[in-house]
Amino acid sequence: MGAWFLRTGLAALLAVGLASAPRAETPKRGGILTYLIPADGGPSLDGHKETTYAVLHATAPFYSVLVRVNPDNPASTTDFVCDLCTEMPKPTDHGLTYTFKIRTGVKFHDGTPLTAHDVAASWRRIVFPPPGVSSARQNNFVMVDKIEDPDDTTFIIKLKFDTLSFMPALADPYAYIYSKAILDKDQHWYEKNIMGSGPFKFLRFDVGQSIEGERNPDYYHPGQPYLDGFKAIFAPKESVRLDAIRSDRAALEFRSMPPSARDQLVAALGDKITVQESDWNCGNVLTPNNAKPPFDDVRVRKALFLAIDQWHGAQALSKIAVVHTVGGIVFPGSPFAATKEELEKLPGYWPDIEKARAEARRLLKESGHEGLTFEMLNRNVSQPYGIVGTWLVDEFSKVGMHVTQHVVPTGPWLDAMRKGDFAVALEANCQNVVNPIADSGRYLPHDLYPENFAYHQDPVQVEIYNKMLHETDPLKARALMREFENQTIGVGAHQLMVTWWYRIVPMRSYVRGWKTSPSHYLNQDLANIWLDK
Amino acid sequence: MSATVVDDLPDTRPSVWQAVWKFCRRQPLGTFGLVLVIIIAIAGATAELIAPYNPTANDFAAMTEAPSWEHWLGTDQFGRDMLSRIVFGARTALIVGLTSAAVGGFAGLVVGVSSAYFGGMIDLIIQRLSDIVMAFPLIIMALAVVSIFGPGVHNVIIAITIPLIPRCSRVVRASALTVRSMPYIDAARACGFGATRIILRHMAPNVVAPFLIMVTSFVGQAILAEASLSYLGLGVQEPVPAWGLMLQGGAEEYASTAPWIAIFPGLAIMLAVLGINLFGDALRDALDPKLRER
Secondary structure (H helix, E strand, C coil), X not given: CHHHHHHHHHHHHHHHCCCCCCCCCCCCCCCEEEEEXXXXXXCCCCCCCCCCHHHHHHHHHHCCCCEEECCCCCCCCCCEEECCECCCCCCECCCCEEEEEECCCCECCCXXXXXXXXXXXXXXXXXXXXXXXXXXXXXXXXXXXXXXXXXXXXXEEEECCCCCCHHHHHCCCCCCCCCHHHHHHCCCHHHHCCCCCCCEEEEEEECCCEEEEEECCCCCCCCCCCCCEEEEEXXXXXXXXXXXXXXXXXXXXXXXXXXXXXXXXXXXXXXXXXEEEEEEEEEEEEEECCCCCCCCCHHHHHHHHHCCCHHHHHHHHCCCCCEEECCCCCCCCCCCCCCHHHHCXXXXXXXXXXXXXXXXXXXXXXXXXXXXXXXXXXXXXXXXXXXXXXXXXXXXXXXXXXXXXXXXXXXXXXXXXXXXXXXXXXXXXECCCCCHHHHHHHHCCCCCCCCCCCCCCCHHHHHHHHHHHHCCCHHHHHHHHHHHHHHHHHHCCCCEEEEEEEEEEEEECCXXXXXXCCCCCCCCCCCCCEECC | CHXXXXXXXXXXXXXXXXXXXXXXXXXXXXXXXXXXXXXXXXXXXXXXXXXXXXXXXXXXXXXXXXXXXXXXXXXXXXXXXXXXXXXXXXXXHHHHHHHHXXXXXXXXXXXXXXXXXXXXXXXXXXXXXXXXXXXXXXXXXXXXXXXHHCCCHHHHHHHHHHHHHHHHHHHHHHHHHHHHCCXXXXXXXXXXXXXXXXXXXXXXXXXXXXHXXXXXXXXXXXXXXXXXXXXXXXXXXXXXXXXXXXXXXXCCCCCCCCCHHHHHHHHHHHHHXXXXXXXXXXXXXXXXXXXXXX
């Protein structure tokens, strides 16, 4: 079993397609890194509460976490290492108890010592938020029973049941360790203030403009951080970011740029630009409203999926949009992901597109919906929603459907989906740590996963998921994942993953040490970045 | 006897063709504008016949191709033929432009003449409401309306039509105030005709000259407004071919690598608006008695 995971893990690593492992170099010290955050800013500064990268890219350098994805190997979907703990624990009590030893000598930026009690207070806030406190990823920790902190250096998590989704969930990059003393006084203090124990100390924050940090001389990872400080500039407009990098006003943005921007920067700057690319743990999801005619008919939903030629479409779209890889409901780089052969059995992935479209026409005719006309709800974000939406409209026309787009800003788009006021929606599934079991929970019915907008009911799907959640054998869990995927896309045709996104990070070549990952939420504390100037 | 006298009188009114020829001779720029408008109108009306490709069909084998014999104006990022999209885009522009101008103009005509005819409190209320609407620039007002109703061709037409109404009514009212004091209006009242009949049958036809000039200028304004709304992502939506939308999709991302994606739709907008404005100016000169005699 271990060997199987090692094999598939390695294969996944290669499949992710990192350009190349940078050669070992001696990091240089000093300098200020200026980077761009493609947003106006986040709603608050509290990582436990927020879900947007705009908050994480601005605040991660100030905080420590308990466990993280290995910053030297962030492309891996299974390589987790300690940040504040001293050693990754081996679970005891039949996999139900995880005991972490916490580093000694770690200080918060205000000089107070960080202990296991601060870790426990932070994790209690995430897993069991007190009344009036919002925890965005609370649902990822349904398996947690108790959190204990018997002394200054021991932190224990006890589970209700053992599950493969626990460790990836624990490496949540938003799970900042806050000061217990501050939380005891005011649970909302961190929404407007910053005080952590991370590689950088807070210096300045101009709302909607920029945020700055300076090197934390007491940081506990030896030698890090290499930078003297950083300045993150909020710049929502792509053309502004492009010009800033071109003119070296900023070195990079960590989220992603479209292929055309990459090509322009490379053409203009040559070897002064380095590009890191990776499959992205985000993708578009085509969601027919299963509760609304005619999409309450599984034949119509299947016809919708069968019309789409993902294999050729993804290849072409990758030239103009941040999409690349065809995959099922699991991130394509994960050992839990479906192989091409497994995918090709599902509607929406048939290799013979003419056969698929003939079947789509047959299903439409049989259901009495030939020449079906409907409106597809889409978000007014060009990359990649706009491009994928335009492509889909043309794909649907190839089986005689007449589709128009209803493109609206994020607020009305979410609002329409939450009210069920749509026929078909193009939405997205974007996760941080690759955690196939937890991530696929978003395909469960609306009453179990409120942000699922397919409005379907499927007891079989729920039963398979529960089995998978409790399964600790990776091979058996993978087999259950195939059943779950088949039930979601094949049997029920509730939702379809349409092309996974692709992360393209062009950066000034003097930026060293940072490695891309499958998520723009990961590896963002800047501790390992240095400037070769 | 009297019939003979009438028959003997020479008919001095020019025929339609003579009037057109006179217009062309006296207004060469206006004629140029009219020709542009006619070409665009024919292109829009016969798009299915003259467009070489389906304007919404993606062709991934021909993405961002430069102008060539296969694609005279090149292709966009989806491999769609630019010429075909511009030809079909003319239809969108004309549908939005003509409908908004016609509906906005006619509504403005009725409101303006009614306001002048009734006068008093009704006139005061209508004019103050017009002041409120006209306090906002056309594009801002249209943005507000689209924000309420949402994007799409029909809503864009509504969004552009609403701010055009007071603009037309204000000009029409000024002319109608003069007409209202004419003896034949008093005569119509004395005959017992109703307000509707007097407004539509006797007053409106006599303010047609400024009305036509306004409507002509509205077409250009509406086309520009539609292009602006689409460029901002609030107008018609992909994959519907529309000039402003084509600029939105290509102008920024491909300005340096495939400039034809931005140039040709921009050129189409410019030529259409230029043509309509030149024709509108010439029409004003031709219909305005003061300018006509110069």
